[in-house]
Amino acid sequence: MKKLNKGVSALASKPEMGVVLPLIILLAVIGCVNSNFFAPANLIDILRSTSYTFIIAAPLTLLMISGGMDLSIAAATALGCVVCAWGIADFHIGIIPSVLLALAAGAVVGLIKAFLVVKLDLPAFIITLGLTKIINSFILVTTDGIAVSNLNNNAFKQLGQGKLGSVYWTIIIAAVIGICMHILLRSTRFGREVAACGGNRETAKLAGINVARVRFTVEILVSVFAALCGVCMCSRFYSGQPAAGSGTELTIMASVIIGGTSMMGGTGSILGSFLGCLLLAVINNGLVLMRVSTNWQNMIFGIILVISLFIDKYRRSKTGGGL
Amino acid sequence: MSEILLQMRNVTKRFPGVVALKNVNLELHQQEILGICGENGAGKSTLMKVLSGSYGASEYEGELLIHGTPVRFTDVHDAQAQGIEMVYQEMNMMLDASIAENLFVGNLPQRRGFVDYKKLYADSAKLLAQVHLELDPRMPVRPLNSGQMQLLSLMRAVAKKPKILVLDEPTTALTDQEVDVLMEILAQLRQSGVSCLYISHKLEELYRICDRALVLRDGQTINSYPISQVSRKQLIEDMVGRKVENMYPKETHPLGREVLRVEHLTVPHPNIQGKNIIEDITFSLREGEILGIGGLVGAGRSEALGAIFGQYTHGVCKQVFRDGKPVRIDSPRDAIENGIGFITEERKRNGIIWMLSIRENMAVANLKKLSRRIFMLPRLEKKQVSEQMDVLRVKAPSMETKLVQLSGGNQQKVILGKWLMSCPQILFVDEPTKGIDVGTKADFYQIMSDLTKQGVSIVMVSSDMPELIAMSDRVLVFAGGRITAELHRDRDEITDTAIMAAAIQS
Numbered sequence: 063m064k065k066l067n068k069g070v071s072a073l074a075s076k077p078e079m080g081v082v083l084p085l086i087i088l089l090a091v092i093g094c095v096n097s098n099f100f101a102p103a104n105l106i107d108i109l110r111s112t113s114y115t116f117i118i119a120a121p122l123t124l125l126m127i128s129g130g131m132d133l134s135i136a137a138a139t140a141l142g143c144v145v146c147a148w149g150i151a152d153f154h155i156g157i158i159p160s161v162l163l164a165l166a167a168g169a170v171v172g173l174i175k176a177f178l179v180v181k182l183d184l185p186a187f188i189i190t191l192g193l194t195k196i197i198n199s200f201i202l203v204t205t206d207g208i209a210v211s212n213l214n215n216n217a218f219k220q221l222g223q224g225k226l227g228s229v230y231w232t233i234i235i236a237a238v239i240g241i242c243m244h245i246l247l248r249s250t251r252f253g254r255e256v257a258a259c260g261g262n263r264e265t266a267k268l269a270g271i272n273v274a275r276v277r278f279t280v281e282i283l284v285s286v287f288a289a290l291c292g293v294c295m296c297s298r299f300y301s302g303q304p305a306a307g308s309g310t311e312l313t314i315m316a317s318v319i320i321g322g323t324s325m326m327g328g329t330g331s332i333l334g335s336f337l338g339c340l341l342l343a344v345i346n347n348g349l350v351l352m353r354v355s356t357n358w359q360n361m362i363f364g365i366i367l368v369i370s371l372f373i374d375k376y377r378r379s380k381t382g383g384g385l
Numbered sequence: 386m387s388e389i390l391l392q393m394r395n396v397t398k399r400f401p402g403v404v405a406l407k408n409v410n411l412e413l414h415q416q417e418i419l420g421i422c423g424e425n426g427a428g429k430s431t432l433m434k435v436l437s438g439s440y441g442a443s444e445y446e447g448e449l450l451i452h453g454t455p456v457r458f459t460d461v462h463d464a465q466a467q468g469i470e471m472v473y474q475e476m477n478m479m480l481d482a483s484i485a486e487n488l489f490v491g492n493l494p495q496r497r498g499f500v501d502y503k504k505l506y507a508d509s510a511k512l513l514a515q516v517h518l519e520l521d522p523r524m525p526v527r528p529l530n531s532g533q534m535q536l537l538s539l540m541r542a543v544a545k546k547p548k549i550l551v552l553d554e555p556t557t558a559l560t561d562q563e564v565d566v567l568m569e570i571l572a573q574l575r576q577s578g579v580s581c582l583y584i585s586h587k588l589e590e591l592y593r594i595c596d597r598a599l600v601l602r603d604g605q606t607i608n609s610y611p612i613s614q615v616s617r618k619q620l621i622e623d624m625v626g627r628k629v630e631n632m633y634p635k636e637t638h639p640l641g642r643e644v645l646r647v648e649h650l651t652v653p654h655p656n657i658q659g660k661n662i663i664e665d666i667t668f669s670l671r672e673g674e675i676l677g678i679g680g681l682v683g684a685g686r687s688e689a690l691g692a693i694f695g696q697y698t699h700g701v702c703k704q705v706f707r708d709g710k711p712v713r714i715d716s717p718r719d720a721i722e723n724g725i726g727f728i729t730e731e732r733k734r735n736g737i738i739w740m741l742s743i744r745e746n747m748a749v750a751n752l753k754k755l756s757r758r759i760f761m762l763p764r765l766e767k768k769q770v771s772e773q774m775d776v777l778r779v780k781a782p783s784m785e786t787k788l789v790q791l792s793g794g795n796q797q798k799v800i801l802g803k804w805l806m807s808c809p810q811i812l813f814v815d816e817p818t819k820g821i822d823v824g825t826k827a828d829f830y831q832i833m834s835d836l837t838k839q840g841v842s843i844v845m846v847s848s849d850m851p852e853l854i855a856m857s858d859r860v861l862v863f864a865g866g867r868i869t870a871e872l873h874r875d876r877d878e879i880t881d882t883a884i885m886a887a888a889i890q891s
Contacts, residue, residue: 249763251756258749261738268696268727268735269750269803270718328740 078334080370092348113236129260129327133190137197139307142292147210147302168289172282210302222298260327396447420595428604438464468548485509485522531558625881633855641672646706653700664866677857726804730815739789773802794825862887
């Protein structure tokens with residue numbers, strides 16, 4: 063019994079635990095109600111939708127650990143999607159230059175954001191909200207709100223629609239990104255610098271860390287990967303959608319928080335963020351399978367978000383985490 | 386002599402493990418200004434918190450009497466109802482509200498349920514005129530300088546027509562002219578029947594305005610006398626005179642060559658624009674030396690260390706020489722590369738990272754050393770961290786324990802370990818034993834002694850007089866932005882009175 067208790071408290075001390083429990087319960091419930099849920103094709107589908115959010119959530123985890131936040135991720139996704147389509151359909155510059163152009167557009171967004179938030183020390187919430195409005199409006203003005211189609215490039219379809227065996231390329235891309243981000247966070251000097259910046263900026267600076275450079279890097283990283291997500295969507299929809307990713311900024315941030323990343327910075331994990339994204343996808347998928355209206359989706363997600371913060375608080379009280 | 390207005394009898398206030406006040410007695414007469422003096426940590430602020438109701442009657446022992454009648458305050462409002470008003474050292478203004486709203490916060494004049502702005506602005510203008518501030522009461526407080534704000538917070542208390550006004554170091558942010566204005570106001574208040582308690586380190590001011598002085602030391606009432614009948618020397622001796630216990634394992638050894646020289650250091654004041662907190666100072670440090678820096682709180686000692694270390698760069702002028710060669714230090718990174726470490730005063734604000742582990746906290750200043758190319762070397766990291774934990778005797782279940790779970794003393798040891806891991810040749814320590822229990826303190830002094838034996842040089846800012854005297858090879862005293870004394874251990878110059886006398890020179 064003692065051993066079990068010890069095991070439970072060791073598990074409870076993992077920051078990802080806030081999401082694991084609801085996830086297991088949900089899997090069990092949906093699996094019992096509908097046996098099709100565990101069909102390989104369905105699981106692949108869930109992973110496929112997870113991959114799109116996770117491509118952004120993984121670098122966003124780093125940003126939030128460094129003490130930042132970003133509402134402009136969805137706008138950067140749309141921008142990446144549209145710019146990539148322009149490259150292929152309008153500029154006829156081929157796949158790789160188009161993708162690079164889209165990533166560069168993301169980098170520019172990231173650079174502007176980093177300049178305002180880090181260099182000028184303006185509040186991230188308002189700045190990224192403003193950036194969202196500016197980018198969305200820019201896209202609407204330049205596209206008239208109409209999707210950029212006539213890509214006429216079947217090879218480009220591979221990225222979002224193609225598979226390796228039975229696994230979509232986007233899943234593989236997301237997995238590679240996740241593993242890289244995990245290693246970056248856990249095993250590199252940079253990862254430590256990120257955690258120190260979020261944990262206590264003054265302390266980090268006095269310890270010789272170039273706080274501004276670290277924060278600049280993660281800000282840009284997030285926007286570039288958001289644009290990459292847009293590129294994948296461009297391929298999947300086979301068009302540049304002006305509304306790609308719209309409305310997902312808060313759910314992606316919530317997925318990261320559900321995964322145990324502290325809103326105050328300092329701690330968090332990539333695995334947790336993956337589980338958070340997975341949870342969201344499972345809810346969506348489960349509701350469809352159970353023929354429940356998708357209008358319920360956000361309510362369930364919201365309830366789990368609240369519960370996971372309860373679990374997080376309990377965990378902190380167990381480990382004396384304070385606050 | 387006039388009637389006794391306030392009496393505090395046998396007040397004892399205990400904190401876990403410490404007795405902050407021991408049987409303190411205080412008498413305040415009608416129309417009197419009573420100066421309260423003592424070293425940092427003598428219990429002045431605690432006593433005032435008892436008086437102001439910040440500590441409720443159930444939290445301390447002893448009695449409070451007003452006009453001979455016992456009173457029990459449960460909170461600040463009770464004290465205010467009895468006419469006791471505090472003017473705090475830290476300014477707590479609503480920066481974007483108007484001057485008038487700040488002056489009358491909590492008692493805005495009203496008419497039929499609405500704020501009577503006409504009366505508010507008229508009353509505010511009267512108060513401003515009293516302190517010779519030519520400001521529009523409608524303007525926000527934010528653009529004002531700290532001296533103006535300090536006068537506003539004084540007038541905010543005056544506006545409530547108190548019977549007893551408590552001032553805690555009211556002049557630290559004031560210019561000389563503003564001090565004159567303050568003195569004038571206090572004299573007027575005394576004339577109109579108000580009594581004041583005036584806490585100050587500055588003897589000039591005490592002699593200028595007070596009628597009597599009460600000296601506190603180590604939480605006890607040492608003496609009280611009419612100020613005209615006591616010499617400065619007597620007053621200083623009463624403030625500092627205590628026997629030094631032998632918890633300081635100081636060993637003198639021959640000092641080596643000069644390792645650091647700082648020339649023409651000028652640091653702008655953090656709160657007052659156009660004023661320098663440190664004005665063109667020059668000093669040097671030798672190998673294996675502990676250089677103590679004494680002076681009052683607010684003398685710019687921490688700012689000086691921060692400026693040398695590259696923590697502050699804005700408006701700072703300095704020339705730094707390491708081993709005789711000029712070096713540029715524009716950021717903490719440069720300082721670390723030059724073999725300097727810095728244990729800051731405010732552990733919580735810029736020392737620890739509370740949600741990270743001991744290991745991560747110690748590694749944070751040594752990431753380059755503990756990594757190859759971009760990757761950390763976990764085995765090396767664990768080895769070095771556990772070595773430091775052993776040497777420093779950090780009490781914790783493991784190196785993965787989060788800092789928030791450690792006591793203040795152990796947190797301070799982790800910070801020390803962080804800097805020792807970087808193998809510094811020079812260590813800056815700012816109030817290294819503030820808020821730390823006696824046992825850990827002794828550990829700290831032992832470590833400092835050992836370090837100097839190995840040739841490390843230490844610059845120690847301290848307000849703890851016994852510590853400063855016992856540990857320093859040489860003491861610089863800062864006052865008014867300059868070095869007012871350089872005292873040498875080998876000439877037996879380092880004494881309480883010498884340091885105090887230099888610290889209150891202005």
